[in-house]
Amino acid sequence: MNLYYRGYLLGDVRRFPHWSEPSDAAGAEDAALADETIVYLRDDFSVVRSPVGADQGVLWDAMTPQWREFCDTVLRFRPPRESADGPA
Amino acid sequence: MDRPDLGEQERGQAVGLPYIVQGGGENLADRLAEDRAAIRDRLRTDGAVLLRGFDVGGTDGFAEAVRALSGELLPYEERSSPRETIKGRVYSSTEYPPHEEIFFHNENSYQQSWPMTLYFHCVQPPAAHGATPLVDTRRxxxxxxxxxxxxxxxxxxxxxxxxxxxxxxxxxxxxxxxxxxxxxxxxxxxxxxxxxxxxxxxxxxxxxxxxxxxxxxxxxxxxxxxxxxxxxxxxxxxxxxxxxxxxxxxxxxxxxxxxxxxxxxxxxxxxxDCYRSAATRFDYRRDDVLVIDNMLTAHGREPFSPPRRVAVAMAEPTDAGARP
Incomplete structure (x- = not known):
């Protein structure tokens, strides 16, 4: 396991045109998550509410080419790759 | 708040922390001596370098690696957290209850002078979580x-x-x-x-x-x-x-x-929120060595399930002359 995450504002992630999230993502008490909520993008391109804890609260796990493109070009999410090349 | 598409990354800021240098089992200190200039350059642009897949050589080898890249190790003075001395100027990471998070900070930033470079050596990976999350202080x-x-x-x-x-x-x-x-x-x-x-x-x-x-x-x-x-x-x-x-x-x-x-x-x-909205984390592997530019990168500690053992060393003191 080599999990890598980066934090984002949910409002930035929601700019993906096809974004949707579970209706119960905020829990029973809240109507919806605010744009200011911090979420984490994992190296498998899923989005979770917390990087720590047994229930990470998956908000997004649709690994479409459009989503990967959005992560790369808009969110600039580029998880470090292991390379044998050494520092350039 | 973090606005990822404003183009600020184009000025050479790190996009993802840390930069990974993958070894092939060779001695870490030797590799650092050989590639010292390139790795130090990378540290100043990306803010953190993960050295993975090297023969660290235990505590002595870790200290030798620090010397190869940074020079002599610093003592941990005016401390704010309990640390055990492992050997010489190699310390345990902060002894703090495993279920508590340690929030992001730059080591010794409350002091008149501080180490410019930090080293973390994963001796025993945590059973779960326990990463050293990182965040670019420019972001x-x-x-x-x-x-x-x-x-x-x-x-x-x-x-x-x-x-x-x-x-x-x-x-x-x-x-x-x-x-x-x-x-x-x-x-x-x-x-x-x-x-x-x-x-x-x-x-x-x-x-x-x-x-x-x-x-x-x-x-x-x-x-x-x-x-x-x-x-x-x-x-x-x-x-x-x-x-x-x-x-x-x-x-x-x-x-x-x-x-x-x-x-x-x-x-x-x-x-x-501003720290968390730009934070990154990775799972430790045994003998990972993480090198951090202490001013470009803040670090924390996730809660973890024991056992977890991470050795720490500090180097390259600077002073308050770095004020704006």
Whole structure:
């Protein structure tokens, strides 16, 4: 396991045109998550509410080419790759 | 807040922390000596380098690797957290309850001088979680509301620490002296106000800058202990317990504006959000060595399931000359 995450504002992630999230993502008490909520993008391109804890609260796990493109070009999410090349 | 598509990354800032150098089982210190210039350049652009897949060679090899890249190791002085000395100037990472998070901070940023480079050696990976999360302090600064930055730039920030008998780190261990008068002199030399509130209680007050300029890259960075020292950052259980034990002025540590003014909790909540909104993390593997530019990158510690053993070393002292 080599999990890598980066934090984002949910409002930035929601700019993906096809974004949707579970209706119960905020829990029973809240109507919806605010744009200011911090979420984490994992190296498998899923989005979770917390990087720590047994229930990470998956908000997004649709690994479409459009989503990967959005992560790369808009969110600039580029998880470090292991390379044998050494520092350039 | 972090706006990932504003183009600020195009100025050479790190896109993802850390940069990984994958080894093929060769000796780490030898590789660092061979590629010293390139790895140090990478440290100054990306802010953190993960050295993975090398033969570290235990504690002695780790210390040798530090010397190869940075020179002599520094002692851990004026400490704020308990650490065990593993050997020489190699220490355990902060001994803090596994279920508690340690929030992002730049090592020793409350001091007059601090190490420019930090080293973490994963001796025993945690059973679960326990990463050293990282965040680019250039990004944090860019994300914080300009009015908040301006307020801290104008008023600076202050940490008040109280050393109580039988609670927390003893002042003798923190300052490395045993004489009550000597500790006052030592604090004076380090631009710390110190006073004995009682025969047993030492209070220290330090006023520092919140924003510094990196001495090598010239970039402004959010470099301070404001959030990690502030009571609102602690878990509710810990915070409530401390408030039951101590009145506000006698809390073991708390941060304020530099003129002593209270920092509103919502300001701290915003600052914490700015850290988290740009944070990255990875899972440790055995013998990973993580090297951090202490001014470009803040670090924390996730809660973890034991066992977890991470050795720490510090190097390359700088001083308050890095002010804007």
């Amino acid at each position: 944090v600064l860019a994300a914080i509301d300009p009015a908040v930055v301006q307020e801290f730039s104008r008023r600076r920030w202050m940490v008040v620490r109280n050393f109580h008998p039988d609670f927390g780190l003893p002042w003798q261990q923190v300052f490395g002296v045993a004489d009550r008068a000597e500790v006052l002199k030592l604090c004076g030399d380090r631009d710390i106000d110190a006073e004995w509130r009682s025969p047993d209680q030492l209070r220290t007050t330090s006023i520092r800058d919140a924003v510094h300029v990196h001495p090598d890259t010239g970039e402004p960075v959010w470099f301070n202990h404001i959030a990690v020292f502030h009571m609102s950052t602690l878990s509710a259980d810990l915070r409530d317990g401390l408030r039951e034990l101590f009145p506000e002025p006698d809390l073991p540590a708390n941060s304020y504006y530099g003129d002593g003014g209270v920092i509103p909790d919502d300001v701290l909540a915003h600052v914490r």
